[in-house]
Amino acid sequence: MKRLMLITAMTLLFVGNGSNQNRIQAESNRSFADVIRPIQAKMAKIYGAGGIRGLEAYQSGFFISDQGHLLTSWSYVLDSDVVSVTTADGKRWEATLLGADPRLEIAVLKLPTETPDFFDLSQATTLRPGNRVLAFSNLYSIASGNEPNSVLHGVVAAVSKLQASKGTFQTPYAGQAYILDAMTNNAGATGGALTDRQGTLAGILGKELQNSQNSTWLNYAIPIQEVQLAVEDIMAGRMRPRSLANETKLPEQPVTLASLGLILIPDVLSRTPPFVDRIQPNSAADKADLQTDDLILYVDGRIVQSRKELIRELATIDILDPVRLTVMRQQQLIEVTLQVESE
Numbered sequence: 001m002k003r004l005m006l007i008t009a010m011t012l013l014f015v016g017n018g019s020n021q022n023r024i025q026a027e028s029n030r031s032f033a034d035v036i037r038p039i040q041a042k043m044a045k046i047y048g049a050g051g052i053r054g055l056e057a058y059q060s061g062f063f064i065s066d067q068g069h070l071l072t073s074w075s076y077v078l079d080s081d082v083v084s085v086t087t088a089d090g091k092r093w094e095a096t097l098l099g100a101d102p103r104l105e106i107a108v109l110k111l112p113t114e115t116p117d118f119f120d121l122s123q124a125t126t127l128r129p130g131n132r133v134l135a136f137s138n139l140y141s142i143a144s145g146n147e148p149n150s151v152l153h154g155v156v157a158a159v160s161k162l163q164a165s166k167g168t169f170q171t172p173y174a175g176q177a178y179i180l181d182a183m184t185n186n187a188g189a190t191g192g193a194l195t196d197r198q199g200t201l202a203g204i205l206g207k208e209l210q211n212s213q214n215s216t217w218l219n220y221a222i223p224i225q226e227v228q229l230a231v232e233d234i235m236a237g238r239m240r241p242r243s244l245a246n247e248t249k250l251p252e253q254p255v256t257l258a259s260l261g262l263i264l265i266p267d268v269l270s271r272t273p274p275f276v277d278r279i280q281p282n283s284a285a286d287k288a289d290l291q292t293d294d295l296i297l298y299v300d301g302r303i304v305q306s307r308k309e310l311i312r313e314l315a316t317i318d319i320l321d322p323v324r325l326t327v328m329r330q331q332q333l334i335e336v337t338l339q340v341e342s343e
Contacts, residue, residue, distance in 0.1 A: 035199040036134070036151055041088045041117035043149045043193065044070055045138045046095070046109070049080035060137040060149070060192035060205070061085070061109065063118035068111035069235055071121075071227075072191035073207060074100040078107055079273055085111055090146030099234035100305065102297050103333060104227050105173045106204065108234045119193065119201040121231060124224035127178055127202050131156045135184040135221070137192025137205055149192070154182020154219075162220070171209055172333045175226045178203055180219040185209065194221040251318040257311065259319060259340045261285040264307050271306040276327075284323075284338040291329065298326035 050057030061072030100107035158179040194203040203221035261283020
């Protein structure tokens with residue numbers, strides 16, 4: 001009889017523990033869903049250029065203000081006359097590119113709408129190796145309307161500088177990065193949001209990076225603290241080209257493409273990127289070792305996002321002054337100084 005009572009008690013204990021386990025698991029699942037739900041409203045799907053080049057014409061982004069500002073990755077997708085954004089409610093908007101910082105691989109878009117759902121960059125958290133994370137993005141463009149973004153769960157494997165892999169992983173970004181133990185950096189995921197397990201913003205998902213030596217892929221995110229000042233400058237208009245300022249006085253003899261010996265690719269779009277097509281021999285560009293296919297990103301530290309912007313920016317520089325350019329060559333940023341020789 002005592003043995004039967006003992007067996008019965010053990011059975012009840014086992015069943016009870018199983019019930020508790022199920023209850024705890026159910027509560028965990030509910031809390032996980034509760035974390036994800038409000039973040040989805042802060043996410044956006046971005047569509048632009050890419051199809052002509054055989055590349056994905058989409059990426060991800062997230063709101064960073066109640067005025068419709070979106071943080072995303074700087075990429076070829078934004079090299080389009082029209083960049084459209086689909087918000088969580090399925091509405092489609094035409095976005096304006098406020099500015100970008102290619103050195104940090106970020107861009108800020110502006111939508112003509114307000115939103116109560118956004119991430120406050122000043123409240124971003126800092127992660128350590130071993131922290132569990134969530135990655136929100138529209139990888140593979142699975143969602144096209146009001147469907148929720150994809151969510152991946154992973155772990156911070158390391159915190160390291162990407163420049164340590166220079167020559168292996170091709171990227172202009174050389175700052176701190178969260179190296180992730182999760183397949184976060186797939187097609188369309190770049191520009192997505194990385195949060196901690198509680199849903200607090202921690203970083204922006206980077207681009208697809210493949211090791212040129214062994215073909216392995218690197219999954220990473222850029223900490224918000226690395227980009228916050230640049231984002232604030234873009235939103236405040238402090239990174240706008242000097243040529244857009246009304247008070248800028250133009251010199252009597254400005255620098256021109258011809259005076260530098262630069263020939264760019266034809267202007268076929270309203271925002272044709274300023275790629276170098278040819279270099280005139282013995283010109284200022286030739287002596288500065290500019291090369292064909294270089295992409296001009298900055299003039300005297302101010303970003304130029306199109307061929308037309310580059311021409312306008314050069315027009316603000318006196319022909320006697322040096323011209324400092326930042327160009328991207330095979331995913332590396334190179335600084336050059338051009339000086340037009342006086343006749």
